[in-house]
Amino acid sequence: xxxxxxxxxxxxxxxxxxxxxxxxxxxxxxxxxxxxxxxxxxxxxxxxxxxxxxxxxxxxxxxxxxxxxxxxxxxxxxxxxxxxxxxxxxxxxxxxxxxxxxxxxxxxxxxxxxxxxxxxxxxxxxxxxxxxxxxxxxxxxxxxxxxxxxxxxxxxxxxxxxxxxxxxxxxxxxxxxxxxxxxxxxxxxxxxxxxxxx
Numbered sequence: 697x698x699x700x701x702x703x704x705x706x707x708x709x710x711x712x713x714x715x716x717x718x719x720x721x722x723x724x725x726x727x728x729x730x731x732x733x734x735x736x737x738x739x740x741x742x743x744x745x746x747x748x749x750x751x752x753x754x755x756x757x758x759x760x761x762x763x764x765x766x767x768x769x770x771x772x773x774x775x776x777x778x779x780x781x782x783x784x785x786x787x788x789x790x791x792x793x794x795x796x797x798x799x800x801x802x803x804x805x806x807x808x809x810x811x812x813x814x815x816x817x818x819x820x821x822x823x824x825x826x827x828x829x830x831x832x833x834x835x836x837x838x839x840x841x842x843x844x845x846x847x848x849x850x851x852x853x854x855x856x857x858x859x860x861x862x863x864x865x866x867x868x869x870x871x872x873x874x875x876x877x878x879x880x881x882x883x884x885x886x887x888x889x890x891x892x893x894x
Contacts (some may be wrong), residue, residue, distance in 0.1 A: 724780045726875035731784055734882060735759065741794050744885035753793045754779025755800065755886050760786040767806055772827035775853035777875040782806055789835075790878075791886025798836035800886065816840065816858070823864040830858070831874070839888075842867075843874060857890065 734757045764782045767774070782805070792800030795814035804812060811829040816823075826828075827846035833839070838860035843850045855871040858864075870890040871877035878890055 707745050724776045727777045727780045730878040746887040753790040753795050754795055757790045759788045766808060777873055798834045799830050814881045869890045
């Protein structure tokens with residue numbers, strides 16, 4: 697039996713939670729839709745096309761069979777779409793190169809995300825903010841997917857790519873929400889759509 701949904705969690709919360717749920721409902725629905733689409737279209741390795749060229753290796757998406765029964769205390773306030781993702785599947789690998797393991801994205805479970813966030817904040821305190829959540833990392837390089845978890849900021853829920861040698865001011869903001877990030881990544885068939893075409 698699946699654990700409680702974001703809707704259940706919000707409906708047992710405060711008025712602020714209900715407002716947050718109403719504002720994020722579209723993104724929560726998008727998460728359910730995108731997980732279903734990725735399982736259907738990329739559940740077995742297949743060829744992708746990146747920027748008009750055939751990818752030289754097959755890519756596949758996989759999702760953990762188990763979900764999170766509960767979520768640990770995380771920095772800031774976790775956007776509803778990320779909560780819903782973890783309540784559906786604990787972790788996932790998206791568009792992974794099955795042959796060499798040097799392409800794709802690993803979406804971490806909550807505990808691993810907390811550990812990675814803590815490590816990055818300790819190692820790069822000038823770049824990582826207290827309400828950042830490192831949600832995912834890329835295979836083959838050191839780029840990280842960072843979620844803004846401060847509800848008091850205009851960019852709450854937005855997705856930024858943390859670059860290993862660049863300062864935060866140079867990190868690209870690649871989506872308004874995690875749901876949008878998944879949708880954009882799927883449309884790009886796993887390509888890093890935010891990188892400039894050379």
